[in-house]
Amino acid sequence: MTTLYQVAAIDDHTTVHTELRTKRAGWVVADVRPNLKDHGQGIWADVLTALAHHRSPTHARAIAHAELLVWCWLAADGITDVAFTSSQDLSPALLNRTAHHLSAFGTRVWYVFDTGTHDERDIAATELQLTAVTTTEFITRRQQHPERTPPRSTDRFPTVPSVHHLGFVQIARALMPPADANAAIDQFTRGRDQMRRHLADADALDEHTVAAVLHDITVHTNDINELTAIVRGAQTAAFAAGWNVHVDIDQWAARGRTTDIQATLTADEWARITELARPYEAAVCVLSAVGFSCSAIIDIDTGDVATDGATVHDRTRHRTISVPEPARGALAAHHLYRVLQHHTSDRYIVHTDIDQPITTRWAGRLLRTVTRDTGVALRAWNATREATPGTGWRHRSGIAVERLT
Numbered sequence: 001m002t003t004l005y006q007v008a009a010i011d012d013h014t015t016v017h018t019e020l021r022t023k024r025a026g027w028v029v030a031d032v033r034p035n036l037k038d039h040g041q042g043i044w045a046d047v048l049t050a051l052a053h054h055r056s057p058t059h060a061r062a063i064a065h066a067e068l069l070v071w072c073w074l075a076a077d078g079i080t081d082v083a084f085t086s087s088q089d090l091s092p093a094l095l096n097r098t099a100h101h102l103s104a105f106g107t108r109v110w111y112v113f114d115t116g117t118h119d120e121r122d123i124a125a126t127e128l129q130l131t132a133v134t135t136t137e138f139i140t141r142r143q144q145h146p147e148r149t150p151p152r153s154t155d156r157f158p159t160v161p162s163v164h165h166l167g168f169v170q171i172a173r174a175l176m177p178p179a180d181a182n183a184a185i186d187q188f189t190r191g192r193d194q195m196r197r198h199l200a201d202a203d204a205l206d207e208h209t210v211a212a213v214l215h216d217i218t219v220h221t222n223d224i225n226e227l228t229a230i231v232r233g234a235q236t237a238a239f240a241a242g243w244n245v246h247v248d249i250d251q252w253a254a255r256g257r258t259t260d261i262q263a264t265l266t267a268d269e270w271a272r273i274t275e276l277a278r279p280y281e282a283a284v285c286v287l288s289a290v291g292f293s294c295s296a297i298i299d300i301d302t303g304d305v306a307t308d309g310a311t312v313h314d315r316t317r318h319r320t321i322s323v324p325e326p327a328r329g330a331l332a333a334h335h336l337y338r339v340l341q342h343h344t345s346d347r348y349i350v351h352t353d354i355d356q357p358i359t360t361r362w363a364g365r366l367l368r369t370v371t372r373d374t375g376v377a378l379r380a381w382n383a384t385r386e387a388t389p390g391t392g393w394r395h396r397s398g399i400a401v402e403r404l405t
Contacts, residue, residue: 003103006087006130007112007138016112016135017085024145026080034086038093041066048277051077055275057369065352068340071105072279076309076333080108081145087111092124099128110138156266157226160184162249165235184229191217191233199241207399210238210245214252214399222264222377224253244402251398253377265289265376270326272374279337280351282330284363285370287312287349288378290321294363300348307335 009016020029030050036042044066048054051073074082082102084090090098095111102109111130133141158180161171168188172181194217202209218230231247238245265273273289276282287297290312304313309331312321323331334348343350349358367378 003108004130005110006132009112012135019139023148025148026145028079029083032084032086032089034089038091044070053277056277072333072336076329083110085112088113088115088117092120095124157223160225160228165232168232187229188233191230192237195234195237205243242404246400248398269376274330279333283334286327286330294360297363301346302348305348
């Protein structure tokens with residue numbers, strides 16, 4: 001089967017590059033930079049960028065082992081065709097490397113030349129037996145693949161004022177458009193009524209109880225504004241009953257005290273966390289988002305995760321969790337990463353960085369960094385069996401309770 005193609009875009013440069021700017025299913029288009037090192041990882045880092053797996057929270061750039069990472073993501077993302085623009089800037093060595101390595105993987109490789117070459121690159125192209133195709137044939141082949149549509153963002157909860165709970169309703173009505181204010185006040189009322197019902201049957205209130213109630217009424221959302229409205233309502237009900245409840249909303253959004261907190265992410269939020277270059281980092285983020293705490297993530301066995309990333313088995317709760325479709329590629333890519341790195345450990349999460357052992361602390365630090373870099377709130381605190389004192393609740397879950405006198 002022919003897998004290596006040469007496209008001369010010298011006479012029809014504009015048409016070809018207009019088509020290449022269109023994102024199509026199964027295709028990735030990498031721009032070649034001049035003066036890349038023959039034996040460096042720069043060309044593979046550029047392919048990672050084209051694959052939209054370019055984020056590297058723990059390193060300056062995902063340059064080390066970039067070639068291996070490309071193989072993982074090509075398979076996980078279902079890429080069948082890779083095109084290189086400005087291929088005249090590829091050295092003969094890079095032309096050979098990309099051709100041999102990508103075609104061996106079963107990928108069709110298209111080299112688009114904007115200018116003619118009359119040097120060793122011609123010899124390399126001849127030895128590789130590149131199949132010459134016209135620009136018309138190239139565009140026709142491309143257009144047989146449907147256009148990729150960007151992730152659709154669902155309607156987000158309106159932005160609410162970050163104010164004290166006693167003034168939330170009045171300030172929301174004063175600052176927000178009427179429809180947005182009504183949506184915020186509805187959630188505020190829901191939080192207030194839920195806390196009020198709980199307090200009717202309780203003699204006292206402590207941090208553990210507040211955390212349990214807030215978890216029950218906020219577990220369905222990961223939106224910081226919706227969380228704010230609900231929590232402010234709960235605080236108001238507690239205040240009316242004689243309790244001053246302090247809640248750090250940002251800290252609460254990143255809680256990880258229980259293992260079954262599943263984040264509700266939009267398609268574009270899933271895309272942001274799966275832009276990570278290293279499959280093991282992306283897999284940790286996905287596992288956190290589907291409900292595993294840091295301590296549970298590092299204990300997941302390889303057999304617990306489906307090879308296509310569609311499901312994860314939670315052995316502690318005897319249940320199988322379905323993984324949202326936009327996130328499955330990250331788990332599948334990590335399976336391939338394990339194979340290419342010859343890992344034999346039963347643990348699913350593995351990597352080769354000996355300076356960063358896989359621990360709950362490592363997982364929590366990674367999740368906090370990704371949350372900071374992407375804006376997607378991931379639960380970063382690892383679970384513990386120890387009793388948590390009052391100061392611990394404030395620092396770890398952002399909660400503190402005081403009795404009003």
